[in-house]
Amino acid sequence: MSDSNNSLTVRDNRTGKEYDIPINDGTIKAADLGQIRTSDDEPGLATYDPGFVNTASCKSAVTFIDGDKGILEYRGYPIEQLAEKSSFLEVAYLLVHGALPTKEQYDAWVHEITYHTFVHENVKGFMQGFRYDAHPMGMLMASVGALSTFYPESKNISDPENRHIQIVRMIAKMPTLGAWAFRHAQGKPYVYPDNELSYTENFLSMLFKMSELRFEADPRLVKALDVLFILHADHEQNCSTNAVRSVGSSQVDPYSAVAAGVGALFGPLHGGANEAVLRMLRRIGSMENIPAFIEGVKNGNERLMGFGHRVYKNFDPRATIIKKACDDVFEVTGVNPLLAIAKELEKIALEDEYFIKRKLYPNVDFYSGLIYEAFQFPPEMFTVLFAIGRTPGWLAQWLELTQDTEQKIARPKQIYTGDRTLQFVPASERWK
Ligand SMILES: CC(C)(COP(=O)(O)OP(=O)(O)OC[C@H]1O[C@@H](n2cnc3c(N)ncnc32)[C@H](O)[C@@H]1OP(=O)(O)O)[C@@H](O)C(=O)NCCC(=O)NCCS
Numbered sequence: 001m002s003d004s005n006n007s008l009t010v011r012d013n014r015t016g017k018e019y020d021i022p023i024n025d026g027t028i029k030a031a032d033l034g035q036i037r038t039s040d041d042e043p044g045l046a047t048y049d050p051g052f053v054n055t056a057s058c059k060s061a062v063t064f065i066d067g068d069k070g071i072l073e074y075r076g077y078p079i080e081q082l083a084e085k086s087s088f089l090e091v092a093y094l095l096v097h098g099a100l101p102t103k104e105q106y107d108a109w110v111h112e113i114t115y116h117t118f119v120h121e122n123v124k125g126f127m128q129g130f131r132y133d134a135h136p137m138g139m140l141m142a143s144v145g146a147l148s149t150f151y152p153e154s155k156n157i158s159d160p161e162n163r164h165i166q167i168v169r170m171i172a173k174m175p176t177l178g179a180w181a182f183r184h185a186q187g188k189p190y191v192y193p194d195n196e197l198s199y200t201e202n203f204l205s206m207l208f209k210m211s212e213l214r215f216e217a218d219p220r221l222v223k224a225l226d227v228l229f230i231l232h233a234d235h236e237q238n239c240s241t242n243a244v245r246s247v248g249s250s251q252v253d254p255y256s257a258v259a260a261g262v263g264a265l266f267g268p269l270h271g272g273a274n275e276a277v278l279r280m281l282r283r284i285g286s287m288e289n290i291p292a293f294i295e296g297v298k299n300g301n302e303r304l305m306g307f308g309h310r311v312y313k314n315f316d317p318r319a320t321i322i323k324k325a326c327d328d329v330f331e332v333t334g335v336n337p338l339l340a341i342a343k344e345l346e347k348i349a350l351e352d353e354y355f356i357k358r359k360l361y362p363n364v365d366f367y368s369g370l371i372y373e374a375f376q377f378p379p380e381m382f383t384v385l386f387a388i389g390r391t392p393g394w395l396a397q398w399l400e401l402t403q404d405t406e407q408k409i410a411r412p413k414q415i416y417t418g419d420r421t422l423q424f425v426p427a428s429e430r431w432k
Pocket of ligand 1: 139360
């Protein structure tokens with residue numbers, strides 16, 4: 001029997017029986033419903049929850065989101081403070097280790113990551129084997145998964161030291177793989193990492209360096225990209241993180257689990273919205289077309305891409321930070337003419353009853369595509385940038401999973417709707 005003040009009493013009208021089910025952390029255990037059954041040989045009651053809209057799959061201390069209040073925190077720190085005052089590698093340390101580093105810990109972490117940016121030459125060999133027009137996300141997914149074959153010891157996931165080195169390797173090598181996928185599509189030689197550069201400077205160097213001895217990126221661009229990585233570093237149990245955890249629950253190595261996360265992120269419902277925003281802005285084309293476009297949205301003909309969020313119903317804190325980063329980037333690259341259209345759309349939408357009533361605000365993707373375009377990234381690269389930023393989050397969540405004694409292999413139930421008791425007739429008789 002549970003504490004009656006902290007429990008749910010369920011009456012099964014099929015049998016008239018009542019059950020007391022404990023409530024902890026605002027949840028009931030789905031397994032507790034299993035005792036509710038009409039007879040001993042019937043299966044117990046289960047929940048049906050496609051897309052996990054109201055099911056907690058884990059306990060996690062990594063990221064907190066309050067969608068109504070527009071709050072996003074990593075390990076208890078507000079995203080606004082981290083974006084303004086921290087760096088991507090410090091945030092990566094925070095996510096993975098659960099606390100901010102001391103100076104010695106930070107220096108050691110940066111050193112480790114910097115000295116693991118190179119990949120085995122054979123990785124370069126097989127990346128070069130992709131078709132000339134291979135999508136960089138496909139290349140990233142395949143190559144990060146293939147790293148498991150270079151580090152077979154990575155399957156020893158119960159060994160803390162082994163877990164640590166694989167985490168370092170993956171955070172270090174993702175930019176190398178992502179940059180090489182980009183160079184591949186351009187038919188340009190792959191650029192090796194430069195260990196004298198910071199994480200984000202080195203990434204830009206691997207993307208854009210040509211014959212100069214050292215690629216020197218504008219510090220304002222480096223900072224803006226670093227901030228974008230921070231903003232994407234984790235977002236609790238989203239589709240790709242759930243994929244990493246689900247695959248990781250089989251106790252496979254972390255490269256395979258992260259490859260699954262990259263695959264999930266590749267989907268247009270997850271990582272692809274900023275590309276859709278750019279297409280929309282281009283289609284609108286000029287200021288005078290905005291009113292007709294907004295009317296079309298309000299009539300339900302289409303959506304205002306980059307607006308609305310499943311969780312954030314007040315504002316997306318990441319969008320506010322990105323808007324500021326936009327101004328910094330355009331100071332260097334010159335203003336993208338689409339920015340004026342985006343700002344006008346936002347202004348109109350925020351004052352319009354249709355959007356106010358439905359709590360539709362700009363999300364992280366509304367401005368990020370404009371920034372990426374200013375860096376001269378083609379749209380296919382946008383999701384690669386997201387994946388590089390999200391890697392520490394995936395790994396922090398994976399690490400938590402490996403140490404969570406309540407976790408089991410992910411294996412949802414189903415409601416079977418197919419045939420039963422058919423009798424098989426061999427093809428030789430069916431096709432007579
Ligand atoms: C993000 C998104 C999928 C969230 O969807 P959701 O929480 O399931 O919300 P719903 O689809 O139920 O929408 C609720 C209402 O707002 C409307 N709505 C939601 N997003 C809208 C948008 N971007 N433009 C216009 N109307 C929108 C819906 O039509 C619906 O209106 P109704 O009540 O009259 O039917 C959705 O807002 C969307 O498609 N946004 C555009 C794509 C995008 O920017 N995605 C990136 C997310 S980071």
